[in-house]
Amino acid sequence: MEKICIPPHVSTTFFKDSAVILDARTNIYHALNNTAADFWKSLMQKGSFESALNEVLELYDYSSDLIREDIEELVRSLIHAGLLKTVQSEP
Numbered sequence: 001m002e003k004i005c006i007p008p009h010v011s012t013t014f015f016k017d018s019a020v021i022l023d024a025r026t027n028i029y030h031a032l033n034n035t036a037a038d039f040w041k042s043l044m045q046k047g048s049f050e051s052a053l054n055e056v057l058e059l060y061d062y063s064s065d066l067i068r069e070d071i072e073e074l075v076r077s078l079i080h081a082g083l084l085k086t087v088q089s090e091p
Helices: 034-046 049-059 064-080
Strands: 010-014 019-023 028-032
Touching: 010 034, 019 034, 028 034, 034 049, 034 064, 049 064
Parallel strands: none
Antiparallel strands: 010 019, 019 028
């Protein structure tokens, strides 16, 4: 997975078992379920896809392959929506 980061135009509100992220450019909200919200919170704290994914894998007792596939699909959709952006690695 490419390096990713949360752009400055995206804000987050966390609830008990979910989160809502807002694209301030479009004023469109996106809801995250509990697993996605846990990943998002970890990504905000750790700043790394792999670190955030590993934290989610520790939280949930499901197939690690299934969780990885779901999180990778989430990341692709959030990149497409402009809520995450890829970061160029330094040479």
